[in-house]
Amino acid sequence: MSRSVLLSSVAVVAMTVAAEAQDRGGVYQLGEIYVSGAGQGGTGVGGSTITREETWTFEKQTLEQAVSLVPGVVSTQSTAGQRNETDIFVRGFGRWQVPLMIDGVRVYLPADNRLDFSRFLTSDIAEIQIQKGYASVLDGPGGMGGAINLVSRKPVKPFEGEFSSGASFDNRGAFQGWNSYAMLGSRQEKFYVQGSANYLNQDFWSLSQGYSPYPAQGPYAGSLEDGGRRNGSDTRDWRVNLKAGFTPNATDEYSINFIKQSGEKGAPLNVYNNPPSSQNSYWRWPAWDVQNLSFMSNTQLGDASYVKTKLYYNTFYNLLSAYDDISYTTQSNNGRFDSYYDDNARGGSVEAGTDLIPMNTLKGAFHYRQDFHTEWNDNRPTNPIFHSTEPKQNQAQTTWSVALEDTFHLRPNFDLVGGVSYDKYWIDKAEEFNSNGGFIYEYPKGGSDALNWQTAAIWRYSDTGQLHFSVSDRTRFPTIFELYSQRFGTAIPNPNLGPERATNYELGWKGHINPNLRGTAAVFYSDVRDLIQAVRVSPTQSQTQNINQGNFYGFEMSFEAQFSPQFALGGNYTFIQRDVSDVSVPGFKPSGVPTHKAFLYATWRPIDRFTITPSVEIASDRWSDVVVGTQAQNAPIRAAFADPYIRTGAYTLANVNVSYKLMENVELAGGVKNLLDQNYELAWGLPQPGRTFYVKARATF
Numbered sequence: 001m002s003r004s005v006l007l008s009s010v011a012v013v014a015m016t017v018a019a020e021a022q023d024r025g026g027v028y029q030l031g032e033i034y035v036s037g038a039g040q041g042g043t044g045v046g047g048s049t050i051t052r053e054e055t056w057t058f059e060k061q062t063l064e065q066a067v068s069l070v071p072g073v074v075s076t077q078s079t080a081g082q083r084n085e086t087d088i089f090v091r092g093f094g095r096w097q098v099p100l101m102i103d104g105v106r107v108y109l110p111a112d113n114r115l116d117f118s119r120f121l122t123s124d125i126a127e128i129q130i131q132k133g134y135a136s137v138l139d140g141p142g143g144m145g146g147a148i149n150l151v152s153r154k155p156v157k158p159f160e161g162e163f164s165s166g167a168s169f170d171n172r173g174a175f176q177g178w179n180s181y182a183m184l185g186s187r188q189e190k191f192y193v194q195g196s197a198n199y200l201n202q203d204f205w206s207l208s209q210g211y212s213p214y215p216a217q218g219p220y221a222g223s224l225e226d227g228g229r230r231n232g233s234d235t236r237d238w239r240v241n242l243k244a245g246f247t248p249n250a251t252d253e254y255s256i257n258f259i260k261q262s263g264e265k266g267a268p269l270n271v272y273n274n275p276p277s278s279q280n281s282y283w284r285w286p287a288w289d290v291q292n293l294s295f296m297s298n299t300q301l302g303d304a305s306y307v308k309t310k311l312y313y314n315t316f317y318n319l320l321s322a323y324d325d326i327s328y329t330t331q332s333n334n335g336r337f338d339s340y341y342d343d344n345a346r347g348g349s350v351e352a353g354t355d356l357i358p359m360n361t362l363k364g365a366f367h368y369r370q371d372f373h374t375e376w377n378d379n380r381p382t383n384p385i386f387h388s389t390e391p392k393q394n395q396a397q398t399t400w401s402v403a404l405e406d407t408f409h410l411r412p413n414f415d416l417v418g419g420v421s422y423d424k425y426w427i428d429k430a431e432e433f434n435s436n437g438g439f440i441y442e443y444p445k446g447g448s449d450a451l452n453w454q455t456a457a458i459w460r461y462s463d464t465g466q467l468h469f470s471v472s473d474r475t476r477f478p479t480i481f482e483l484y485s486q487r488f489g490t491a492i493p494n495p496n497l498g499p500e501r502a503t504n505y506e507l508g509w510k511g512h513i514n515p516n517l518r519g520t521a522a523v524f525y526s527d528v529r530d531l532i533q534a535v536r537v538s539p540t541q542s543q544t545q546n547i548n549q550g551n552f553y554g555f556e557m558s559f560e561a562q563f564s565p566q567f568a569l570g571g572n573y574t575f576i577q578r579d580v581s582d583v584s585v586p587g588f589k590p591s592g593v594p595t596h597k598a599f600l601y602a603t604w605r606p607i608d609r610f611t612i613t614p615s616v617e618i619a620s621d622r623w624s625d626v627v628v629g630t631q632a633q634n635a636p637i638r639a640a641f642a643d644p645y646i647r648t649g650a651y652t653l654a655n656v657n658v659s660y661k662l663m664e665n666v667e668l669a670g671g672v673k674n675l676l677d678q679n680y681e682l683a684w685g686l687p688q689p690g691r692t693f694y695v696k697a698r699a700t701f
Helices: 003-021 052-057 063-069 480-484 632-640
Strands: 047-051 073-077 086-090 100-102 125-132 146-152 160-169 175-187 191-202 235-246 253-266 283-301 305-322 337-354 360-379 393-411 414-434 439-442 447-459 466-476 500-514 517-536 542-564 567-581 596-607 610-619 622-625 645-648 651-663 666-673 681-683 692-700
Touching: 047 052, 047 063, 052 063, 052 125, 063 073, 063 086, 063 125, 063 596, 073 681, 086 146, 175 692, 393 480, 414 480, 622 681, 645 681
Parallel strands: 100 146
Antiparallel strands: 047 125, 073 086, 125 146, 160 175, 160 692, 175 191, 191 235, 235 253, 253 283, 283 305, 305 337, 337 360, 360 393, 393 414, 414 439, 414 447, 447 466, 466 500, 500 517, 517 542, 542 567, 567 596, 596 610, 610 651, 622 645, 651 666, 666 692
């Protein structure tokens, strides 16, 4: 093939793909992250995608629920559970090593990045992109263990809409909450507009009827939870998503987007500690709010080149309130407070790519971001004598990254990919309040840089089959908390703390075994080093340092089999082992990730319009931290749970969803989650919901 013919073919393919991209299933393509080695909408190297139809069918209303649908990813309660936060682990890497993005814009909390994945609703999400191990350097810094991206919807019809609503009931039939979603949009020849609103309100959820308070003897003596409705389990979340775009031709697109979400939640207490340990002392979050304003564009330059841009302004507002006792009415005792976080970020990126050189695709990206964090405490707000308010303390950091990725098309069905990036951050401001002296001072400013690299080989051995091998060496920078937190006087700041680093290896396959059976499989290994850990430097103080090393390794697979037009079967399985050396904590165990995890489902359509979808979620136990209060009343608990780590979390959850289409665009559904009402914990002392019933309906046009 001549040079000119090859170049012309590449250009035609590029323009065809770009034109199709604007209408692919209502997915907002400008909000997708780049996936190395993938065609439009493909998963490429080390990735999985969750569609909105899957979240609807399996009743996954929030992000941490949805990730159980794919292999290699698991959700869990945060360490010790005191903050009522869920974390997501991607092949063993948690929220500090796996960036979360909405339409390609990172949601980052500069103070500590303690994201609560339960706050992110799924009804207005077109798809959830999950990159595992290999996240392209073009998508910005921080992808040490992968990346998660929530891609919003985009209209594809001249006028379209969707309305849905549902309710849930506990294992005793009591109404416990409701949810609703509405969307209206219009796609015209050269523009589109869309607006949506999503609301989830839960007054409570109930424990399994097999739950027994600790200790079992006596009238619930020693336990803060007597069963039934879980104390402090109420949550309320809503999100509004507005979008307007201009499409002057088949390839170019310019869009303004506004997303605002607001949440509030309680914090169920550990069922063993009474009184609670200091880390779990009658907390509530009256506010957990995120707002994103962004401009995104894609401009075709000639036949074989493009430029994409992103500009954004994000805000995060968080209020944590600590109360005196379980009545949650007064905040007068020592250590009771209203803690405020008020953050914002501004930044942008430019990505450019070209196919001007035959057999070669070259892409480059530049990212720049400034994060600003403000915090203050209103201490003992209901105490008439000792009430005090701290002055606002400000921290700020700047991060930038420059990246280059080259794909060499060795043959039409074989690609070699190489990527490199240089990331750098520095602290611009680091204020702290001295409560004894009553003044604000500033820490020494820190910062560091890192070089990242990755490579992959991708062989598409057939129209439906692919093998790939990848190596990705990535880093993540420490948070302000890790740099400067004194942990109530027990820690020494370390402004020179360096980045964590992991080298991730993967050998993977995806394809069709026969026309009705397709699947994926991968073996992976991660060499993790310079992990950040608190090190004891004196009898009373510690300091965060880069001291730990580890190895994460395992196997994952998934399959989908269509046995007939009426019956299908599918599922996934993951095995993962994490070995971490920790020189500062004897007997350290990495918590939160089960060794074995599986998801199986069947879809049966006995008659037209009627579908039954049973599913099973299975996980082996996982390590969890044991945090016991020091009060005298906790002595029996300390005796019963003497080790700092415990195995918990094993479960087999049976679920079923039944749906009926009244007409092509109107569907009724209902089902049961945790059908067998299993009693289980993901973190020590924090039992999970028992049997839950739900009903819902949706209409589209």
